Amino acid sequence: MHPCKYIIVSEEEEGYPLDAFCIPSHYEAYLERVLVPCGLIMDRIERLSRDIAQDYVNQPFTALCVLKGGYKFCADLLDKIKQNVRNSENPTGVISVDFIRLKSYVNEESTGKLKVMGIDNLSTLAGRNLLIVEDIIDTGFTMSNLLVLLKEFKPKSVRVVSLFVKRSPNSNGYKPDYIGFEVPNKFIVGYALDYNEYFRDLNHVCIINEKGKVKYGKK
Numbered sequence: 001m002h003p004c005k006y007i008i009v010s011e012e013e014e015g016y017p018l019d020a021f022c023i024p025s026h027y028e029a030y031l032e033r034v035l036v037p038c039g040l041i042m043d044r045i046e047r048l049s050r051d052i053a054q055d056y057v058n059q060p061f062t063a064l065c066v067l068k069g070g071y072k073f074c075a076d077l078l079d080k081i082k083q084n085v086r087n088s089e090n091p092t093g094v095i096s097v098d099f100i101r102l103k104s105y106v107n108e109e110s111t112g113k114l115k116v117m118g119i120d121n122l123s124t125l126a127g128r129n130l131l132i133v134e135d136i137i138d139t140g141f142t143m144s145n146l147l148v149l150l151k152e153f154k155p156k157s158v159r160v161v162s163l164f165v166k167r168s169p170n171s172n173g174y175k176p177d178y179i180g181f182e183v184p185n186k187f188i189v190g191y192a193l194d195y196n197e198y199f200r201d202l203n204h205v206c207i208i209n210e211k212g213k214v215k216y217g218k219k
């Protein structure tokens, strides 16, 4: 497997001013800075997709998209993996997609409770190579719990790709097989990552400001 190289966004990284990019006007007042522009995300996904396609030669797999936050990453990643596959002399074989929803977040806090929804019968995953596609790993508890749960259904293999991994002081040490970016312990939104369902319609990954936390916080 490919050694896991990824982009480290340092603690000192200030990101970019909002007015250097196009931000939906309805969000301008509620964001601090742009941390990872959408174009950089796409460039990173291009390389992740190449690494993944090369690791799955002759290994058909099922991408298991973790909704809702993972929907854009999953769609863009699979587009690029398929592009690699159709241009490759050593393709993967059939790629299928499935979707799950996990509930474990209320505001910024992890509740530590995991509920899996979206697949009626997880036994259909038996014997398959699973690639779990996640938007962000924070404490790691959600993913660790999911992996334990899925392994009971005897998949052939399980790997995880996460676009972001947070340097959380509460991390349980879990690291996914493929990582897009390691980011500071700040709340980020955009590119389908939300704050209470807001900001999914923001293309760049940004840091939310205090005003935004109040405005869109759970009442």
Ligand code: HPA
Pocket: 069, 105, 136, 137, 138, 166, 186, 187, 188, 189, 193, 194, 195
């Ligand atoms: N943003 C959005 N969702 C999240 C985050 C975050 O920073 N951390 C965990 N889930």
Ligand code: MG
Pocket: 066, 069, 070, 134, 135, 136
């Ligand atoms: Mg997620």
